[in-house]
Every structure is written in structure tokens, then in C-alpha cells.
Amino acid sequence: MDMEDHTTFNSGVALLADSVEGSAATSLRTILRDAGLRPTRQRLALAEILFGNGHRHVTAELIYDEAISKAVPVSLATIYNTLHQFTAVGLLREVVVDSSKTYFDTNTSEHHHAFVEGRDEIIDLPGDAVEIGEIGPLPSGMEISRVDVVVRVRKGS
Amino acid sequence: MDMEDHTTFNSGVALLADSVEGSAATSLRTILRDAGLRPTRQRLALAEILFGNGHRHVTAELIYDEAISKAVPVSLATIYNTLHQFTAVGLLREVVVDSSKTYFDTNTSEHHHAFVEGRDEIIDLPGDAVEIGEIGPLPSGMEISRVDVVVRVRKGS
DNA sequence: ATTTGTGCAAATCGTTTGCATCTGA
């Protein structure tokens, strides 16, 4: 069995984004508006890049390069702004797997990640692919906001 | 119950480091030599700061400040070199919880972490405080090198 | 004497910020 089995989740946004071109554009506009973000030229373009074709794990630089190659005029600063805004409204999720780069995941549903060392590639693992048991007592006054599991993998022998 | 209960592990190095002053110094020298690292002035001083008093979660900057305040002459570059060398020989473990800073843990035994958001504080969780179940099939040719669990917590209401 | 480590300062890299200029409602 290969990884494809793990990459076929869906969060609300993706379902919309996965639809037809015309309606997808409309949906994205609606999604942004509903999130309280003005559907500007660049935000729509970035949303299309992010949500227009299945789930992805991206970095600011990656999105920037794609935008440029698609002749979408955006500045890196705007990419960063947008990624953070999208994250703030729940359209994206930040994934901490590397202490030098920030990755964003378009799949905001409950799941975990595998990180391929050396290749710096992130793979989604279904939420139930990892079973988290008892989490011992926490310091009093502390509450869990999220449990992140990163399965670090490497090319086997 | 409070967090103190989670901070009393021990890995080999710490056991040695926890011993008396004089012998501790000797042990550290031995540990470094055994690890194939010359026991230089700064490495010994840093080892003392790192392993001399229980387990800790540190950043390069933190160790640098401590060294300076203890009148140990070290440069930041050397701190980084040392932290990485120690990690390479298994005396330290890198903890990825934040995508902007790199943390090192003097506890190299099997365990996980809780990360206090906002406060950027790391707390050790016993290896058995988190139960990891089945990890679904991985892409063929991939093998697990480690499973990191980060329980993100915040001050409760 | 040789090899290895150290310090400094400059260089890098990802990310953020300040501010003038645009743009969507």
C-alpha cells in the first residue's frame, strides 16, 4: 500500500475548491467574504493556487514561485500576510515539522503528518492512523489546545 | 498534580552529571572523550551548564547568556557548533516545537513534550504519558526514524 | 608538529515591518 491512501481527505474548503472552474471561483470569493476577508485580486489568486486542486503542504516561497510563474502579480510580503490571515480564519493550518521553515497545510481537518527527512516532504496521515492514548496529567490551569504528531521517516534500506 | 511530576526522568548523561562536583567534572571529560570530542575548555563549561543540574530545554541564545553570566568565555558560533556536535553524538536531542527557534533537550530518553503557547516553554511528558497506537502504512521504502508528539497547551480559563 | 577547536565578523535565510500607494465596497 502506498501513500496515496493517506492523501484523500477533505475539509470544507477543498470540497468547494474541487468543484468546477467557474463555480469554484465564485465559491472562493464567498469563502473569503464569509471569513471576513475582502476577496481581492491576490487573495483570490492565492486561494485558487492553494485550494484549487486538492490538498497541499506549502511554504511562502513555494506559493510565491507558483504565483509568479502563473503571472499573478503578488509580493512575498502579501503571501506571508495572506497565509497568516488564512490560518487565522481557519482556512489553513500551520504545521511545525522543521525549525527553519514554516509549512501550511490546506487540510484543516483532524489528522497528523509524516515528514520525510532530507527530502523535507510532508505527508498527511489520517487522524486515525495514529492513536493517541492517555495523556498524563498536565500542570494545573493548563488545557490542551492541540496534539501534534509528526512521524519522521526516511528512505529505508 | 502539577508539572513537577513530569520532569524527573533521567538519561545516562544526567545520572553522571548529577553526581558530585569534582567527579562530575571528571565524568564530563570522559563523556566527551568517549563521544570522540576533545574535552576543551568551552565544551566542558557548556557540558557543565547543560548537564550539571538536571534536565533542561535550551536554545543557543540561552546557553550563551548563561555562559557569559558565568564568566565563561565562549562565542555564539561555538555554542551552535557545540550544540550540534552534542546532538550528533547523542548527548542532546533536538526538539521541534516552534518554527523560528531551535530547542535542545538534555533528556535523550524516550519521551514527548508539552509546549506552552505564548510562554514558549517546553515540558517533558513521560514516554508513556502518550500512547501511540497503530501508525498506518507508510509509503513503501520508508521507515520510521522517530515519532514526535507535541501536546500544545495554553493557560486554561 | 599536527590536528582540531574557537572567535569574530560578514554573509545567509526566512520572515516581518514601515510606509507610501492602490483598490474594493
Add this chain to the structure above:
DNA sequence: TCAGATGCAAACGATTTGCACAAAT
């Protein structure tokens, strides 16, 4: 109109690098 968004370039913080000097075996 005008709050909100964008772009640019400069600023930043963490980390790395190059290279001359110092220290360990």
C-alpha cells in the same frame, strides 16, 4: 470616500560560514 490591502525595500532574528588564531594530543 476611505478603511483595508498591497508592494517595496529596509530591518530583523536566528543560524551559518570563512578564515586567522589558539589550544589539545
